[in-house]
Amino acid sequence: MSPLKVKGELSVTRNEHNDVSIISRRRALGLGLGGAAAALLAACSAAGKATTPESALSAPEKSLLDAAKKEGQVVVYTSSEQSVVDALTKGFQDRYGVLLQVQRLNSAQLQQRYTAEAQANTFACDAVLSGDPTIADDFAAKGWVSKINGAPAAAQWPAKFLSDNYAIVSINPYTLGINTDLVKESAITDWSMLTDPKWQGKIVTVDLKQVGIVAFPAWDILRQAYGDDFLRKIGTQQLRLFDSGPSSVQQLAAGSGALYYPCSATTAASLSNQGAPVKTLLPGNAPISGAEVAVYMSAKGPHPNAAKLFANYCMITEGQQALNKVASSPVDAPGAPPLPAKYERPDYQRAKQTQKELISLLAM
Incomplete structure (x- = not known):
């Protein structure tokens, strides 16, 4: 049978960074899902005084901070x-007293904007935190990205989560999202519910x-396993x-579906914290992969030392x-969720080579 491309069942609005507000017939305003956040999530005023004493910083960190203060701010796409941006902004500014300006975009928009600025040689962005590491490789091939070893913490970062151009600093495991009004299962051992x-x-x-x-490895890992x-x-x-992950999880919350794979744990958590009937499940005895978030720095950004300080802070x-707070730390940092025991890194190259096959097998 053919998949259903649902139109008209819900009222959907989307802003420039792909946040979605929905109104369903059953759950219009009760979930607190309406209202998109502003595109520019930066503080427009001064960052304020750092609450962490400089004596608590490492020597390389202190050196970068001195240089970053002279630049005044760092701009991150x-x-x-x-929720991640809010926590990161507060933590960075409290630690260093340097203004962190963050522009939220979906992956396609980020790639388009960064490319346009780079081609015009008008870099506004100092650093990028993106859930699509393949973009970093493309940018680096064009000379737009500096080496990640400019951030001192990269020297201790695990080699399997480090390339010349970026570090993987967060991993959002592919989960099975469920609408708890429609699904009573509280645990799964494998992916057979699908x-x-x-x-x-x-x-x-x-x-x-x-x-x-970036969406294909979630299905590639199931193909390799089963x-x-x-x-x-x-x-x-x-x-x-x-048409997107945010749209899918919002539809799950609204009751348009009972299950969602591959569901972002961080997006689901942001909705469940607002009272939406959304929960994520991870199998206890099956391979799991995830969306890997990379940090990298612009080779010609206006605030290069602040960019290094930001990338370093992420590590x-x-x-x-x-x-x-919800996603997994690739280094099992204290207080952060650990990687699932059966985690496997996504194979972007294999997924890219088999895109058409995956689409055909899933009858999309």
Whole structure:
């Protein structure tokens, strides 16, 4: 059966960084889902005095801070959730007293804006925090990204989460999102719920034909673990397709579906904290991958030392705790959720090579 591309069932509004407000027939205003945040999430006033004494900083950190203070601020582009941005901004400014200005964009918008600025040689962005590491590689090939070793903490970062150009600083595991009004399961051991006929027509997901490569590894890992027939069975479930992850999880919250894979734990948490009936499940005995968030620095940004300070902050314990209140820390930082035991890094190259196959198997 063909997947359903749902239109007209909900009123959907979207702002420039892809936040979605929805109104369903059953749950209009009760969930607190309406109202998009402003695009520019920066404080327009001074950051204020640092609350962390400089004596508590490492020597490399102190050296970077002295240089960053002369530059006055750091401008960061990100696709991260607002809750993450808020925690990161407060933590960075409290620690250093340097203004952090954050522009939230979805991955496609981020790539378009950064590319336009770079091609015009008018860099406004100092650093990027993005859930699509492949973009960093593309930018680096064009000479737009500086080496991540400019941030001192990179010297101790695990090699498997480090490239010449970026560091993976947060991992958002691919989860099974459920609407708790419609689903009573509280734990799963594997991903078999996705093939259970009782959920036919009740699974929401992202339309792979409308998104970038970063969405494909979630399905690639299921294919590697269970084979093509597993994906074909999912493809018979009359998947309800939406144009982005935020749209999908909002539809889950509104009751347009009972299950959502691959569900962002951070987006789901932001809704459940507002009272939405959304919960995420991770299997206890199955491979798990996730969206990996990379930090990288512009080669020609206007505030290069502040960019290094920001990238460095993302790799120290305090930054890891700010970034990973819901997502997992790649270094299991104290106070941050650890990586799932069966976590496997996404294979972007393989997923890119098999895009058409994955779309076909899932009948999208």
